[in-house]
Amino acid sequence: MSEQHALFDPLLQDLSDRSRDEVLAAFSAVQYAAHPVAEVQLAGLRDVTLRRQVQRMLKLIGRTLVHVDGTHWTAGYDDDIAASLVAQGWQPLSVIDRAVLVLVLIHSVAIPRSEGILTGDSWKSARPTTVDELRTTRISGEERRLALQRLRAAGLIQLSGDHSGGPSYIPGPQLQRLTPAARRRLQDQLILAAAPASPIAEAIRARNGGPAEVSTTTGEGI
Amino acid sequence: MSTEAVERRLHNALWWAKVQSAGPLEVDPDTPAVAGLTRAVAPDGSSVWLVPTLPSGAGHGVLDELDAPPVAVEQPNETARILAICVACCWTDRSAPAWPGSTGTLAQIRSVYAGMRGRPEQSSDLTLIIGSLRRLHATHWLLWNDKAGEVRLGPRVITWTAADLSTLRDLCRHLPDPPPPILSTQPPAEPVSDTALPTATAPPDATLRSATAPSDTALPSATAPSGDEGEADE
Numbered sequence: 001m002s003e004q005h006a007l008f009d010p011l012l013q014d015l016s017d018r019s020r021d022e023v024l025a026a027f028s029a030v031q032y033a034a035h036p037v038a039e040v041q042l043a044g045l046r047d048v049t050l051r052r053q054v055q056r057m058l059k060l061i062g063r064t065l066v067h068v069d070g071t072h073w074t075a076g077y078d079d080d081i082a083a084s085l086v087a088q089g090w091q092p093l094s095v096i097d098r099a100v101l102v103l104v105l106i107h108s109v110a111i112p113r114s115e116g117i118l119t120g121d122s123w124k125s126a127r128p129t130t131v132d133e134l135r136t137t138r139i140s141g142e143e144r145r146l147a148l149q150r151l152r153a154a155g156l157i158q159l160s161g162d163h164s165g166g167p168s169y170i171p172g173p174q175l176q177r178l179t180p181a182a183r184r185r186l187q188d189q190l191i192l193a194a195a196p197a198s199p200i201a202e203a204i205r206a207r208n209g210g211p212a213e214v215s216t217t218t219g220e221g222i
Numbered sequence: 223m224s225t226e227a228v229e230r231r232l233h234n235a236l237w238w239a240k241v242q243s244a245g246p247l248e249v250d251p252d253t254p255a256v257a258g259l260t261r262a263v264a265p266d267g268s269s270v271w272l273v274p275t276l277p278s279g280a281g282h283g284v285l286d287e288l289d290a291p292p293v294a295v296e297q298p299n300e301t302a303r304i305l306a307i308c309v310a311c312c313w314t315d316r317s318a319p320a321w322p323g324s325t326g327t328l329a330q331i332r333s334v335y336a337g338m339r340g341r342p343e344q345s346s347d348l349t350l351i352i353g354s355l356r357r358l359h360a361t362h363w364l365l366w367n368d369k370a371g372e373v374r375l376g377p378r379v380i381t382w383t384a385a386d387l388s389t390l391r392d393l394c395r396h397l398p399d400p401p402p403p404i405l406s407t408q409p410p411a412e413p414v415s416d417t418a419l420p421t422a423t424a425p426p427d428a429t430l431r432s433a434t435a436p437s438d439t440a441l442p443s444a445t446a447p448s449g450d451e452g453e454a455d456e
Contacts, residue, residue, distance in 0.1 A: 005277040007234060007258030012277065024279040025287075032282055033290035041288055060231070061258070062239030081239045084232075092244035153360065155293035173293065 007060055011053065023053045026073075030054070030065065034155060034173045036072035045073050068176055076177035096139055100147040102190070103136070104129045104157050104169050110190050121183045123175040128160035128168035234258070237272065245362045246273045246377045262377040265322040271362075271377035296357065297350070304354035307334045308364055310394045311403070312375045320387060321380040328371035330400040331355075337398030370406045 005012075012020050026044025029037045039045045044054055055065050062081035066074050077085075093101070107129035112118040118125055134144055148169070151157045155174040162168055178186065188204045195201055223231075237256040241247055246262070248269045255261070262271040285292055295301055311326030311334065331351055336343040355373060359366035362376040382390070 005258060005275065007238075008277050008280075021279055024277065025284045028276075028280045028282070028284040029288055029290060032292050033285055033288065034293040035290065037288060037290050041290075060235060060238070061242070062235035063242075077239055077243075078235070081235055084236060085239060085243075090240060090243070149296075150360070153293075153296060153357070 008057055011056055011060070015053065019050060019053070022047070022050050023057065026050065026054045027057050030058075030073050030075040031063070033074075036066075036068040036074040036176055038072050040071075064179065066177060066179055074177050076179050076182065079179055079181045082182065094147075096143050097147045097150055099136075099139060100134060100144060101151055101156055102193070103134050104151075105171060105186075106190065106194065107133045108170050110187075110194070121180070121187065123171050123178060123183060123186065125170055126160070128162050128170055130165055130168045132165075134169075238274065241272055241274050245360075246271045248377075260380055262321050262380040265374075271380075273377050273380055275381055297354065300350050301354045301357055303335070303338070304331065304351060305358055305363055306390075306393055306397065307331050307338070307400075308355075308358070308373055308375065309379075309390055310334060310397045311400045312373065313390070313394070316387075316391050316394065319380070320375055320382055320390070321377065323375040323379075325403065325405055326373045326400070327403045327405065328355075328373070330403055331373070334398050334400050372405060 012023070015023060022042070022044040024044075026042045029042055030045075037045070044050045051065070058064055058075050059078065062078050063075045064078040066076045068074055105123065108125040108127045109118060109123050112125060112127045117127070134148075135141075139147070148157070152159070152169075152172070155172040157169045158172045160168045160170045188208075191198070192201050192204060233254070234257050237247075237259060241259060248264070248271050251263070251267070251270050253270070253272075256272060258275055259272040260275050262273055264270065282292060308326060308331065309320065311330045312323040313320045314324050328351075332343055332347065335347060335351060339347075355364060355366045356368070358364040358376070362378050364376045365374045367373070
């Protein structure tokens with residue numbers, strides 16, 4: 001198919017056929033692969049000039065390149081676009097889905113990080129969250145089951161390999177799409193939610209310029 | 223860049239971010255056009271769906287070459303089978319585009335499913351069928367009405383190319399014919415399509431697979447499924 005594309009053609013039309021193919025391949029890989037892709041695999045990521053074109057394509061659709069572990073790339077929402085959507089009240093994830101996701105993030109990442117088991121600012125973790133840890137009187141078993149299905153289908157959580165105590169979950173590959181600023185925002189939000197009276201929460205509020213409401217914008221900020 | 227151009231870029235980027243995070247969006251027909259988002263007019267004309275399109279050369283094909291899979295679809299074979307059956311039931315005028323198609327029923331799907339399996343319906347079939355219908359509804363490949371037991375093809379099918387449709391036409395020929403639909407409601411008036419008939423004959427090699435592994439299954443849908451029996455989650 002060689003139909004015109006109203007958004008991307010102005011960027012692509014000046015490229016040679018080969019460069020166009022390399023750019024589109026890299027664009028597709030960072031957008032649609034479940035996990036970050038290795039820079040060495042694609043000329044569109046290895047070559048700085050081509051990578052700049054990939055970034056331009058992503059910017060047109062509100063996305064940006066995210067560097068992972070110094071060797072891989074993926075794509076996430078551009079911080080300014082995410083901020084605009086949050087300001088508009090945009091939130092496709094239901095409150096129950098967000099609550100279940102946050103529970104997984106607390107048990108799999110926030111607690112191990114506070115214990116010094118996890119380092120860095122990544123939201124990747126091998127520490128499973130068990131179904132028992134997801135039980136809460138505020139969410140029924142059926143609601144939780146359906147939320148887990150939706151979050152898994154969205155790649156926001158995944159089954160952990162450890163089935164010794166029944167199914168358990170770890171953060172999904174989509175969490176790696178968070179930009180550095182989004183990772184920090186997510187960490188701040190969890191601290192504000194879990195320990196609103198702590199000195200560190202006070203420092204976050206001061207940095208953000210006033211008393212901050214806790215808003216769970218987690219999933220779709222990804 | 224002029225202020226107008228900057229505003230247009232922001233408008234496009236925001237709408238693209240919305241359809242990537244929620245899937246195709248149903249909006250008022252007066253909503254201004256967004257570059258790269260195809261408008262799929264609802265059968266009754268009361269709304270339009272904004273569906274992302276990509277240039278040729280972009281999409282899932284690259285992932286196979288890289289051995290970098292997309293976010294997995296649960297029960298992929300069953301889900302693909304049900305999508306194929308719904309195409310057979312809802313794309314009745316195969317010389318026209320697949321969107322918006324016509325309304326099919328759960329009874330039709332069950333009948334074709336049993337025929338496809340070459341055996342009478344089993345009790346577990348319905349569980350698998352409903353689970354797949356809800357999964358495909360959540361990703362906008364289908365519009366499934368749980369209450370009425372009726373289904374239409376989803377707005378994503380508007381992006382199927384003439385080559386895709388040619389492949390699907392062949393596929394439909396290999397499926398058992400669905401019985402006539404018995405609808406619970408009056409079917410909406412079918413719009414007159416002025417789209418040219420698809421003529422391409424070269425089928426892509428993975429039409430159905432790519433159709434069931436949509437790019438933003440990775441992203442949750444605003445119209446999330448209400449359940450998905452048949453899968454152990456806890």
